[in-house]
Amino acid sequence: MTGGPVVIAPAPGHGPDEATARRRFVTVSFLFWFPIGMSIATGVLLFTERGMGLAAIAGFYAVHSLTAAAMELPTGGLSDIIGRRPVLAIAGLLNLTAFTLIGLGAAGWAIALGMGLMGLARALSSGPAEAWYVDTVHAQAGPGADLRTGLARGSSATSAALALGTLLGGGLPWLLGLAPGAGKWLTETSAGLVIPLSVPALLGALVEVVFVLYVLSALTEPPRPRTGVRGVVGGVPAAIAAGLRLGARDGLIRRILLTASAAGAALAAVELLTPGRAAALMGTAESGALVFAGLACAGFLCSALGSQLAPLVARFSGSSERAVLVSLGLVTLGLTLLGLTAHSMSALATTVAVTGYGLVYLGLGAAGPNENDLLHRRVDASGRATALSVQSLSLQLVAAGAGLGAGALPPGPLPWLLAATAVLAGALLWLRRATPAKPLLDAVPRTEADGSATMSASP
Numbered sequence: 001m002t003g004g005p006v007v008i009a010p011a012p013g014h015g016p017d018e019a020t021a022r023r024r025f026v027t028v029s030f031l032f033w034f035p036i037g038m039s040i041a042t043g044v045l046l047f048t049e050r051g052m053g054l055a056a057i058a059g060f061y062a063v064h065s066l067t068a069a070a071m072e073l074p075t076g077g078l079s080d081i082i083g084r085r086p087v088l089a090i091a092g093l094l095n096l097t098a099f100t101l102i103g104l105g106a107a108g109w110a111i112a113l114g115m116g117l118m119g120l121a122r123a124l125s126s127g128p129a130e131a132w133y134v135d136t137v138h139a140q141a142g143p144g145a146d147l148r149t150g151l152a153r154g155s156s157a158t159s160a161a162l163a164l165g166t167l168l169g170g171g172l173p174w175l176l177g178l179a180p181g182a183g184k185w186l187t188e189t190s191a192g193l194v195i196p197l198s199v200p201a202l203l204g205a206l207v208e209v210v211f212v213l214y215v216l217s218a219l220t221e222p223p224r225p226r227t228g229v230r231g232v233v234g235g236v237p238a239a240i241a242a243g244l245r246l247g248a249r250d251g252l253i254r255r256i257l258l259t260a261s262a263a264g265a266a267l268a269a270v271e272l273l274t275p276g277r278a279a280a281l282m283g284t285a286e287s288g289a290l291v292f293a294g295l296a297c298a299g300f301l302c303s304a305l306g307s308q309l310a311p312l313v314a315r316f317s318g319s320s321e322r323a324v325l326v327s328l329g330l331v332t333l334g335l336t337l338l339g340l341t342a343h344s345m346s347a348l349a350t351t352v353a354v355t356g357y358g359l360v361y362l363g364l365g366a367a368g369p370n371e372n373d374l375l376h377r378r379v380d381a382s383g384r385a386t387a388l389s390v391q392s393l394s395l396q397l398v399a400a401g402a403g404l405g406a407g408a409l410p411p412g413p414l415p416w417l418l419a420a421t422a423v424l425a426g427a428l429l430w431l432r433r434a435t436p437a438k439p440l441l442d443a444v445p446r447t448e449a450d451g452s453a454t455m456s457a458s459p
Helices: 018-049 054-072 078-082 084-104 108-124 128-141 148-178 182-189 196-218 229-249 251-282 285-317 320-340 347-378 381-408 413-431
Strands: none
Touching (some): 018 054, 018 084, 018 128, 018 148, 018 251, 018 285, 054 108, 054 251, 084 108, 084 128, 084 196, 128 148, 148 182, 148 196, 182 196, 251 285, 251 347, 251 381, 251 413, 285 320, 320 347, 320 413
16 A cells, blocks of 8 residues: 555554564454455355356456555555554455455345455555564664564464465365255255355355454554545556656566456466366365365465575575566466366376476566566565555456466366466566666655565455
C-alpha cells in the first residue's frame, strides 16, 4: 500500500518491546493467510460442484484480482490516517464476510461478491501489519534498529500459513468423505447450503473472527488526530500518477513490471487449471482437492526453496539480471511440461506434470528476490512502496486477464502453452543488460514503514 501523510509512531519507550512486537507481527501474518490457504485447495472444485463452468470460475477469480488491483493504490494512505489496527480489522471483517458468502453461496452473484470482498481485503491488508511492526520497533530502538529478523519471520509465517492451510483445506473434505454419511448429513441438514467442499471456507470465516479479535487486542498504537476523508481522497490521483510514471521513466523498471505481468499469466494458468486436472486424475472432487492441496503445499515449499537459492543463482549466473533470465526459463519449462502432458493421465505423464508444477514455483521463487534486488537499487525510499504497489498491480491485472482467457479456451495443452509463451517473452527481456540510471526520487511522500503485497494465493 502506498501514499498517505506522515505516520505517528508510538512514543519512545511505550508499546511492546521488540521481541513482543516481532511475535505479534508473526502471529498476525499467520492468522491472516491461514484461512486463505484453506480456500486454495477447494476453491475451483467448490465452484464446479456448485454448477459453475470454467469460464464463470475464471470470472470469479478475475473479480478478485481486478478488485485488489483497482484498490491497491487508492487505499494506500488509509492506515496512515485511521491507524494500522482499524484497517487490519476491517480487512478481517471483509474476509469473514467473503468466506461466508463463498462457503454458503450457490448463486454466481454471491460467489462474485465474496471474491470481490476478498480482493478488497487483500488491498487493505497489504501494508498495515508490517508498518505497525516497523513503527513499534523504531519507537523502541530508534530508526537504525534491525528489522530483517522480524520481517523474515513474518514472511516465513505467511508461507507456513499458506502451506498448512492448503493441506488442511484439502484434507477436510476428504476426511468427511471417509466418515459414513457425514457429507450427506451436512448437505441435508443445511438444505444444500453446506457441502464437504465448503467446510474449509466456513472454517476460514471462524479463523477470521480470531484474527480480528487478536488485531484489536494485540496491535496497540497511539491515538491519531481526527482527519477527514478529503485528505485521503486528495492524495489518490498523485499516488496513482507517481506509480504510473515509474515504468515510463526507466527501462529496467519496465522490464520488472513486464516480468511481473508474465508471472501473473503463469500463476493464473496454474491456479485455475491444476485443480481440475487433479480431480480428473482421482475421479472425485474431494480426492482431487486433497491431491491439489498436497501439490499446492509442495509449490509453496518450492517457491520458498527458490527464494533461498536466489542469491546463489545470481552468483553463478553473474548478475541479478541473468538470474531472472535463468529463473524464468525454469518457469517456461515447467509450463511447457504441464501443457505437453495435459491430455494424458499415465504414470509417466503425471510424474512429468508434477515436475513441471514444481519447476514453475521454483523458478518464480528464484526470480522474485533478484527482481526486487534490482528494483530497490533503482528507486529510493520515497518511491519504493509505490514501485512495489505497481509491481503487484501489474501481476494482478494480467492474472485476471490470463485467467479469463484460460477459462474460455478449450481444455488441453493450449492454455498452458500460451502461458509458457508469455513467460518466455518476459525472460527474453533480460537478454540485454540494463544501462545504469540514477534512483527515481520524486514519488509520493511516504513512510519507510509502508509496504505492498505481492500475489494471490501465493505469498
